[in-house]
Amino acid sequence: MNKQTSQTPLVELRNMSIAFGGVRAVDDVSIDLYPGEVVGLLGHNGAGKSTLIKMLSGAYGADSGEIRINGEKATINNPRDARRYNIETIYQTLALADNLDAASNLFLGRELTSGMGFVDDDAMEAETRKIMNRLNPNFQKFAEPVSALSGGQRQSVAIARAVYFDARILIMDEPTAALGPHETQMVSELIQKLKADGIGIFLISHDIHDVMELCDRASVMKNGKLVDTVDVKDVTDDELLSMIILGKKPGEDAA
Amino acid sequence: MKTFVTKLGIDLRLLGMIGALVALCVMFDLITGGRFLTPRNLFNLSVQTASVGIMATGMVFVIVTRNIDLSVGSLLGFIGMTVGALQVHVLPDILGLGHWSIWIFAAVAATLMGMIIGAAQGWVIGYLTVPAFIVTLGGLLVYRGAMWWVTEGQTVAPLDPTFRLLGGGADGTLGETLSWGFGLVASLAAMALILMSRRRKSTHGFKVKPVWAEAILVALAVGLIMAYVWTMNSYTIAKGALPRIAEARGIEMTDGLVLNHGVAIPVIILLIVTIGMTIISTRTRFGRYVYATGGNPEAAELSGINTRMLTVKVFALMGALTGISAVVASARLGAVDVGLGTLDELRVIAAAVIGGTALAGGFGTIYGAVIGALIMQTLQSGMASVGVDAPLQSIVVGLVLVFAVWVDIVYRRKTGV
Numbered sequence: 001m002n003k004q005t006s007q008t009p010l011v012e013l014r015n016m017s018i019a020f021g022g023v024r025a026v027d028d029v030s031i032d033l034y035p036g037e038v039v040g041l042l043g044h045n046g047a048g049k050s051t052l053i054k055m056l057s058g059a060y061g062a063d064s065g066e067i068r069i070n071g072e073k074a075t076i077n078n079p080r081d082a083r084r085y086n087i088e089t090i091y092q093t094l095a096l097a098d099n100l101d102a103a104s105n106l107f108l109g110r111e112l113t114s115g116m117g118f119v120d121d122d123a124m125e126a127e128t129r130k131i132m133n134r135l136n137p138n139f140q141k142f143a144e145p146v147s148a149l150s151g152g153q154r155q156s157v158a159i160a161r162a163v164y165f166d167a168r169i170l171i172m173d174e175p176t177a178a179l180g181p182h183e184t185q186m187v188s189e190l191i192q193k194l195k196a197d198g199i200g201i202f203l204i205s206h207d208i209h210d211v212m213e214l215c216d217r218a219s220v221m222k223n224g225k226l227v228d229t230v231d232v233k234d235v236t237d238d239e240l241l242s243m244i245i246l247g248k249k250p251g252e253d254a255a
Numbered sequence: 256m257k258t259f260v261t262k263l264g265i266d267l268r269l270l271g272m273i274g275a276l277v278a279l280c281v282m283f284d285l286i287t288g289g290r291f292l293t294p295r296n297l298f299n300l301s302v303q304t305a306s307v308g309i310m311a312t313g314m315v316f317v318i319v320t321r322n323i324d325l326s327v328g329s330l331l332g333f334i335g336m337t338v339g340a341l342q343v344h345v346l347p348d349i350l351g352l353g354h355w356s357i358w359i360f361a362a363v364a365a366t367l368m369g370m371i372i373g374a375a376q377g378w379v380i381g382y383l384t385v386p387a388f389i390v391t392l393g394g395l396l397v398y399r400g401a402m403w404w405v406t407e408g409q410t411v412a413p414l415d416p417t418f419r420l421l422g423g424g425a426d427g428t429l430g431e432t433l434s435w436g437f438g439l440v441a442s443l444a445a446m447a448l449i450l451m452s453r454r455r456k457s458t459h460g461f462k463v464k465p466v467w468a469e470a471i472l473v474a475l476a477v478g479l480i481m482a483y484v485w486t487m488n489s490y491t492i493a494k495g496a497l498p499r500i501a502e503a504r505g506i507e508m509t510d511g512l513v514l515n516h517g518v519a520i521p522v523i524i525l526l527i528v529t530i531g532m533t534i535i536s537t538r539t540r541f542g543r544y545v546y547a548t549g550g551n552p553e554a555a556e557l558s559g560i561n562t563r564m565l566t567v568k569v570f571a572l573m574g575a576l577t578g579i580s581a582v583v584a585s586a587r588l589g590a591v592d593v594g595l596g597t598l599d600e601l602r603v604i605a606a607a608v609i610g611g612t613a614l615a616g617g618f619g620t621i622y623g624a625v626i627g628a629l630i631m632q633t634l635q636s637g638m639a640s641v642g643v644d645a646p647l648q649s650i651v652v653g654l655v656l657v658f659a660v661w662v663d664i665v666y667r668r669k670t671g672v
């Protein structure tokens with residue numbers, strides 16, 4: 001972390017909290033992210049990982065807390081605001097309009113238009129073909145609505161959407177959950193490449209091996225609270241696992 | 256047969272609806288011994304379809320976004336009554352009786368009034384999150400009541416003569432020459448659209464349809480347009496109306512003079528609305544967002560679409576189209592009574608649904624809704640001309656509605672969309 005402390009963080013989430021009814025889904029969590037860094041978010045089901053990153057992506061408004069981007073206070077009230085800060089998100093639910101085709105989903109909210117302001121479906125399909133060719137060369141279903149795609153194909157569309165628009169901050173909520181081994185490998189390579197380009201990535205995953213392999217740091221959450229953030233190279237798989245299960249910092253005794 | 260159709264690029268649903276329409280027409284023509292497919296009847300049929308057809312295009316957007324609008328019939332009545340009173344009781348005092356611009360003021364007022372009321376409903380639905388069913392059910396009662404207030408329940412008549420041209424009738428047509436001109440322009444436009452789409456696709460290196468398929472499509476489009484114009488141009492104007500119409504068209508009245516109707520103005524309005532709404536639905540961001548929101552509201556919101564504002568816009572558009580329909584409907588009748596538009600909301604919803612709009616949201620086409628309106632009107636006029644009495648008519652229409660939606664559900668399940 002030494003090299004990072006000298007730099008301004010790309011994202012700082014400070015004392016973020018949100019409650020749904022009585023449930024404190026995220027409770028006073030602070031995490032930061034540096035350019036070119038991958039931070040893994042781990043935790044049991046319902047720990048609050050998705051909810052935390054949804055406050056950054058503008059899907060939820062935080063009850064309290066502060067978001068800083070490049071050291072400056074950021075106001076993110078809705079997904080449009082987040083996009084303005086070049087924050088792109090792959091949601092766990094994928095957030096695809098099932099009745100539209102891949103290209104329409106990829107460009108949803110940011111359609112390519114022709115000179116007269118009409119949406120240019122052909123140009124969008126051509127672009128979609130290009131990017132899908134890089135991400136998932138087997139993908140051929142460009143004319144069908146995405147409801148006709150397999151889970152992995154749908155996930156590829158969601159990934160393509162997040163990386164197409166030059167993100168500076170990328171949020172990936174279990175991006176490979178539905179992917180086959182080959183496609184997962186391609187996403188891993190993609191993450192390495194984006195990292196090298198200086199993009200900051202939050203990666204939510206249940207796969208500890210993925211996290212150990214791809215992430216620089218890992219933050220573990222339990223019941224809405226942050227257990228700890230550790231450098232991946234300082235911990236073992238087992239230590240990380242016990243953080244998730246027992247909610248104890250490494251070195252602390254399991255009570 | 257199936258591969259032939261796929262090559263043409265026409266979807267099966269469209270083909271099915273046109274098939275149903277043709278079957279109905281042929282059936283009624285056989286039963287009536289050739290009295291159904293006459294120029295006169297087809298003229299009336301297309302004029303009667305206009306009002307519901309115009310509103311049905313807007314209802315597609317409403318239903319696609321998982322909403323419903325039960326208020327359109329009452330709103331049509333309220334707007335019709337208001338602009339009726341405006342042109343009969345208010346504008347003549349300001350501009351002078353029979354002033355040439357009265358119809359313009361009335362038509363613009365109708366559209367604006369519909370748009371504002373629609374936007375207000377949309378705001379309550381989108382921002383206060385009261386369900387559309389409730390808001391527009393309330394609207395149904397409110398506007399019918401408000402309509403009564405405008406004139407204390409009295410019928411407004413006679414409407415401005417120029418305004419009445421917007422409703423069709425012997426005067427409210429393009430006349431023969433203009434109708435041919437219109438047919439020519441429409442044919443050229445259809446050709447240009449098909450060619451442009453082909454060129455756009457090939458510049459991106461996409462597969463295009465075989466040339467023969469495009470040629471058949473062009474021939475079908477041009478043939479349909481010209482056949483319709485020709486039919487309207489064979490509907491002869493009755494002897495009694497001849498002197499008046501000859502004068503209006505600037506033709507000298509002679510003994511052997513024969514004049515024909517030509518394409519009716521409300522049909523032109525319906526056509527313009529249909530083309531406009533088709534462009535909005537397929538070629539604009541707004542249209543894309545309507546479908547995205549219907550398919551997955553949460554995904555639309557996460558993609559940065561302001562779905563609340565979208566709801567306001569959709570209902571404002573529905574209201575504006577209701578205003579246009581109010582013009583057409585009141586102009587056709589020449590007078591407005593408190594019953595104007597009664598039950599139209601159900602006809603409009605039925606037209607959209609028969610045309611393949613899914614109540615679950617996300618699916619529906621503009622052309623489908625217009626053909627749906629045409630099917631409904633054909634069914635109704637056909638039964639009337641066969642001599643089916645009113646109660647049985649509504650029973651049949653009700654059964655057909657349920658049957659059509661069932662067919663649509665089966666079709667969707669089979670094709671997996």
Ligand SMILES: Nc1ncnc2c1ncn2[C@@H]1O[C@H](COP(=O)(O)OP(=O)(O)OP(=O)(O)O)[C@@H](O)[C@H]1O
Binds near residue numbers: 043051
């Ligand atoms: N929209 C909501 N309304 C009410 N409660 C919610 C909502 N979203 C999340 N929660 C609750 O907040 C808590 C955290 O949920 P969250 O989705 O963030 O968990 P997660 O860590 O992403 O879990 P998983 O690994 O299963 O994806 C859960 O108890 C959940 O039930």
Ligand SMILES: [Mg+2]
Binds near residue numbers: 049050051092173
């Ligand atoms: Mg989650």
